[in-house]
Amino acid sequence: xxxxxxxxxxxxxxxxxxxxxxxxxxxxxxxxxxxxxxxxxxxxxxxxxxxxxxxxxxxxxxxxxxxxxxxxxxxxxxxxxxxxxxxxxxxxxxxxxxxxxxxxxxxxxxxxxxxxxxxxxxxxxxxxxxxxxxxxxxxxxxxxxxxxxxxxxxxxxxxxxxxxxxxxxxxxxxxxxxxxxxx
Amino acid sequence: xxxxxxxxxxxxxxxxxxxxxxxxxxxxxxxxxxxxxxxxxxxxxxxxxxxxxxxxxxxxxxxxxxxxxxxxxxxxxxxxxxxxxxxxxxxxxxxxxxxxxxxxxxxxxxxxxxxxxxxxxxxxxxxxxxxxxxxxxxxxxxxxxxxxxxxxxxxxxxxxxxxxxxxxxxxxxxxxxxxx
Numbered sequence: 001x002x003x004x005x006x007x008x009x010x011x012x013x014x015x016x017x018x019x020x021x022x023x024x025x026x027x028x029x030x031x032x033x034x035x036x037x038x039x040x041x042x043x044x045x046x047x048x049x050x051x052x053x054x055x056x057x058x059x060x061x062x063x064x065x066x067x068x069x070x071x072x073x074x075x076x077x078x079x080x081x082x083x084x085x086x087x088x089x090x091x092x093x094x095x096x097x098x099x100x101x102x103x104x105x106x107x108x109x110x111x112x113x114x115x116x117x118x119x120x121x122x123x124x125x126x127x128x129x130x131x132x133x134x135x136x137x138x139x140x141x142x143x144x145x146x147x148x149x150x151x152x153x154x155x156x157x158x159x160x161x162x163x164x165x166x167x168x169x170x171x172x173x174x175x176x177x178x179x180x181x182x183x
Numbered sequence: 184x185x186x187x188x189x190x191x192x193x194x195x196x197x198x199x200x201x202x203x204x205x206x207x208x209x210x211x212x213x214x215x216x217x218x219x220x221x222x223x224x225x226x227x228x229x230x231x232x233x234x235x236x237x238x239x240x241x242x243x244x245x246x247x248x249x250x251x252x253x254x255x256x257x258x259x260x261x262x263x264x265x266x267x268x269x270x271x272x273x274x275x276x277x278x279x280x281x282x283x284x285x286x287x288x289x290x291x292x293x294x295x296x297x298x299x300x301x302x303x304x305x306x307x308x309x310x311x312x313x314x315x316x317x318x319x320x321x322x323x324x325x326x327x328x329x330x331x332x333x334x335x336x337x338x339x340x341x342x343x344x345x346x347x348x349x350x351x352x353x354x355x356x357x358x359x360x361x362x363x
Binding site: 063071 | 201202207208209212221222223224225226227228229230231233234246248253269271273275276361
């Protein structure tokens with residue numbers, strides 16, 4: 001074990017606690033933002049990343065015009081937040097590194113937990129796999145099938161699970177509690 | 184531990200870019216086609232050569248090769264045609280709505296979407312009268328809104344005005360080539 005958070009200096013414990021609390025706040029607001037702009041169901045995620053279902057998946061041989069009436073409510077439906085390919089490229093470029101830094105920071109906390117090696121490896125894998133799933137889901141939804149929107153949700157829940165596991169075990173092991181043993 | 188559980192629930196994260204709606208599309212439609220009592224969507228599915236032509240002209244291709252023009256009519260008379268154009272900037276997307284009068288000149292420009300970061304820049308550029316600079320432009324003209332407001336605003340609003348110029352240029356090119 002590289003280090004043991006149970007026996008770490010109180011300053012180190014406090015640093016880890018503040019880090020986890022900060023991530024927790026960020027996750028709470030992240031969840032709120034997801035609710036505002038995308039949603040928590042595969043259908044809403046598909047609408048955000050796959051866009052409206054295209055009646056014409058391939059370009060026509062010559063330019064084709066189709067006209068139909070519009071209602072005001074139909075204009076309103078267009079206000080659904082959508083992420084097209086260019087924006088997803090930008091999002092992936094900007095946010096995957098940040099997710100990597102967060103997973104790395106949480107993994108450093110994991111290394112200080114008194115757990116079997118298999119648990120260390122499993123939790124670190126979960127922490128990094130979650131954002132991979134998150135973005136893989138977005139790209140699969142856009143490029144392969146709307147039905148794969150669930151992969152993004154899976155990634156999101158995996159991120160929440162990873163954070164919760166790390167935080168719960170770290171808090172349990174770092175801080176004294178009223179129990180028989182020492183903290 | 185309850186806060187941890189709440190964090191886990193809210194931690195069902197997927198990343199999204201925080202777009203800010205500056206003006207809802209129905210409101211923009213009403214402003215760009217005043218008095219219209221019926222609206223129609225004209226979807227133009229571009230062939231590869233036409234999409235290429237548009238890209239050559241304004242360095243832009245609409246998503247999925249689909250241009251959607253909206254026409255506002257009062258009775259049998261066309262009041263306005265308009266379209267929504269997205270411009271991707273390094274600070275997130277902005278959406279520009281450009282309306283044309285029956286003579287084919289720009290009647291008005293509305294900024295419908297921005298991002299948390301760009302919103303204050305857009306608003307400052309709008310307060311400086313940016314959209315007035317586009318009124319009357321016709322296909323073939325070059326939007327110069329940014330240069331009109333540059334002396335009245337800060338560096339970043341002037342920058343975003345240049346991005347809005349791009350949106351108007353795209354709308355002019357699309358309208359000129361594919362609306363009629």
